Amino acid sequence: MHNGSVGARTGPDAPPFAVGTAAEVPGAADMLGSVQRDGDALVRLNDAFAPDPLFVDVPDGVAVDAPLLVVHWADPASASFPRLCVRAGAGASVSVVEVFAGAGGDDRSLVVPVTELAAAEGAAVSYVSLQVLGAAAWSIGRLAARGGAGCSLRTFTVGLGASYGRMRADVTVEGKDGSCEVLSAYLGDGTQVHDIRTLQDHDAPRTKSELLCQGAVAGSSRSVYSGLIRVNRGAVRSDARQTNHNLVLDEGAHADSVPNLDILENDVTCSHASTVGPIDEDQRYYIESRGVAPEVAEGLIVRGFFDAIIDRGPVPEVTVLLEREVHQRLDEALRDREVVAAGG
Amino acid sequence: MSDLTGTGTGTGTGTGTGAGTVEHVLEVRGLEASAGGRAVLHGIDLTVRSGEVHVIMGPNGSGKSTLAHALMGRPGTEVTAGSVTMDGHELVGEPAWRRARAGLFLALQHPVEVPGVGLASLLAAAGVGDGGGTAPAALDDRMTDEAKAVGLDPKLLRRPLNVDLSGGEAKRTEMVQLGVLRPAICVLDEVDSGLDVDALGDVARRLQQATEEWGVGILAITHFNRFLVQLEADLVHVMVDGRIVATGDAALALQLEQTGYAGYRDPR
Numbered sequence: 320m321h322n323g324s325v326g327a328r329t330g331p332d333a334p335p336f337a338v339g340t341a342a343e344v345p346g347a348a349d350m351l352g353s354v355q356r357d358g359d360a361l362v363r364l365n366d367a368f369a370p371d372p373l374f375v376d377v378p379d380g381v382a383v384d385a386p387l388l389v390v391h392w393a394d395p396a397s398a399s400f401p402r403l404c405v406r407a408g409a410g411a412s413v414s415v416v417e418v419f420a421g422a423g424g425d426d427r428s429l430v431v432p433v434t435e436l437a438a439a440e441g442a443a444v445s446y447v448s449l450q451v452l453g454a455a456a457w458s459i460g461r462l463a464a465r466g467g468a469g470c471s472l473r474t475f476t477v478g479l480g481a482s483y484g485r486m487r488a489d490v491t492v493e494g495k496d497g498s499c500e501v502l503s504a505y506l507g508d509g510t511q512v513h514d515i516r517t518l519q520d521h522d523a524p525r526t527k528s529e530l531l532c533q534g535a536v537a538g539s540s541r542s543v544y545s546g547l548i549r550v551n552r553g554a555v556r557s558d559a560r561q562t563n564h565n566l567v568l569d570e571g572a573h574a575d576s577v578p579n580l581d582i583l584e585n586d587v588t589c590s591h592a593s594t595v596g597p598i599d600e601d602q603r604y605y606i607e608s609r610g611v612a613p614e615v616a617e618g619l620i621v622r623g624f625f626d627a628i629i630d631r632g633p634v635p636e637v638t639v640l641l642e643r644e645v646h647q648r649l650d651e652a653l654r655d656r657e658v659v660a661a662g663g
Numbered sequence: 664m665s666d667l668t669g670t671g672t673g674t675g676t677g678t679g680t681g682a683g684t685v686e687h688v689l690e691v692r693g694l695e696a697s698a699g700g701r702a703v704l705h706g707i708d709l710t711v712r713s714g715e716v717h718v719i720m721g722p723n724g725s726g727k728s729t730l731a732h733a734l735m736g737r738p739g740t741e742v743t744a745g746s747v748t749m750d751g752h753e754l755v756g757e758p759a760w761r762r763a764r765a766g767l768f769l770a771l772q773h774p775v776e777v778p779g780v781g782l783a784s785l786l787a788a789a790g791v792g793d794g795g796g797t798a799p800a801a802l803d804d805r806m807t808d809e810a811k812a813v814g815l816d817p818k819l820l821r822r823p824l825n826v827d828l829s830g831g832e833a834k835r836t837e838m839v840q841l842g843v844l845r846p847a848i849c850v851l852d853e854v855d856s857g858l859d860v861d862a863l864g865d866v867a868r869r870l871q872q873a874t875e876e877w878g879v880g881i882l883a884i885t886h887f888n889r890f891l892v893q894l895e896a897d898l899v900h901v902m903v904d905g906r907i908v909a910t911g912d913a914a915l916a917l918q919l920e921q922t923g924y925a926g927y928r929d930p931r
Contacts, residue, residue, distance in 0.1 A: 599775075601775045604759060605777065607760040608736075609763055609768075609788075609789040613758070
């Protein structure tokens with residue numbers, strides 16, 4: 320696994336923040352494990368084997384004006400343990416995009432990424448990850464984010480590749496008036512499995528969380544969404560929303576949706592909604608009634624389903640990249656399918 | 664749809680073909696249909712030609728919407744007898760999209776929200792520009808012109824289809840689609856539902872213009888006479904219990920306003 324980072328620089332052209340390996344970023348040791356505090360066996364594996372964790376440390380009040388791009392490239396038939404730690408100081412802002420790619424070929428690969436995002440008081444951290452690993456890879460990812468008072472944490476994980484792609488995103492808002500937005504999109508085809516786990520953890524008064532997970536399964540692929548909203552004691556007047564929509568594009572595909580609430584405080588607002596089903600018949604009829612052939616109508620609707628969440632993504636600079644990746648895979652997933660016209 | 668290629672290079676509403684318009688005719692003969700397994704239409708006969716305005720009025724549950732969907736070919740609305748032809752070409756048995764390509768357009772009572780799909784994508788997929796070489800920019804211009812023609816803020820054209828639009832905005836968006844697609848025959852299901860007086864006026868005026876601009880034939884289902892203040896009806900049909908029980912001129916609509924439908928009901 321190689322990190323394609325910008326590396327640490329010093330001198331007059333150096334950016335006003337630190338990025339690099341533990342040796343290059345002062346205080347890196349404090350960052351490691353500060354968000355992902357106690358992990359399961361896979362996090363421990365990452366702790367043990369991450370060869371060269373990457374650190375991004377943005378000092379108080381610094382606004383990083385362009386997104387940072389981190390590409391993890393996995394060799395074929397390899398096991399790798401990417402680690403990224405991002406810290407934004409008080410009032411700082413930063414956008415990070417992480418891409419997991421490679422692991423091609425027919426031989427199994429294992430990728431176990433752990434990403435930690437820490438937003439101090441009033442900090443804004445935007446994060447997008449794109450998983451486009453090869454078809455024989457297993458990806459078992461963990462995203463952990465914590466935010467202080469008045470923070471804005473926005474995460475968007477996109478899972479497209481891998482044979483088995485698991486993404487667990489735990490977002491904790493532990494300062495009053497902090498907010499988070501947790502987005503996730505996944506698309507499965509063939510025999511792929513996407514396994515999405517989320518936690519919206521409210522640990523201070525008047526915290527807000529909004530979650531939207533949307534995925535589609537084609538062929539004989541499967542997806543599982545399981546999400547928990549936890550409102551701890553003291554998190555009064557918190558507001559948590561959780562929405563999961565699943566499109567089942569073929570009869571052999573299957574999606575499960577398991578929303579959960581764990582509310583230990585009074586005077587809070589929580590809502591959850593989830594849907595699992597084929598393309599909406601009314602949408603199909605409406606589009607087709609304009610003279611659009613069935614396979615084209617289906618493509619438009621499913622593309623729109625993904626575009627709607629991609630357009631909400633926290634790093635607009637990569638919207639086009641994400642749309643292109645999703646559209647390309649969608650075109651493949653929808654190709655050669657039997658499509659029945661509305662009213663046929 | 665032949666009109667599409669004919670107007671593909673147009674950039675606005677000023678390309679009306681007037682008297683030179685090709686004549687189209689939608690003929691409905693002995694149409695019987697069921698919806699949700701229940702027989703609703705019991706033999707409908709109608710002939711709508713280019714440039715004509717037909718209005719169908721009737722009490723709730725008389726089968727008006729079923730007629731609209733039977734014409735367009737909605738799944739679940741089953742034609743059990745009779746025929747629907749466009750310029751002599753049978754539409755029954757054809758999927759909705761082929762009926763649209765044959766020149767039929769249905770403005771829905773409640774236009775459906777389609778997240779993430781823009782109006783321009785829909786119209787491009789509908790074949791606007793087929794052979795006419797309409798570039799995206801030209802399509803954009805046409806959409807903007809059509810929006811202005813019906814009092815819709817062009818900014819709303821960028822929204823995903825009908826998402827978070829008011830009833831009036833959604834109906835005006837349907838009119839934008841009508842103006843860009845320029846179908847031969849337009850059916851409007853419950854055109855007045857969800858519209859305030861201003862929106863109703865804008866929609867009615869646009870339809871009236873369209874009958875002259877490219878000679879669209881109109882079959883409008885409505886509850887209220889006020890729609891006919893701006894849209895001049897050639898024929899008003901009264902529909903009760905799945906049948907057309909009376910046909911007259913605009914005066915019939917006025918009369919219905921006074922007397923209601925009681926006199927037309929089956930005296931069973």
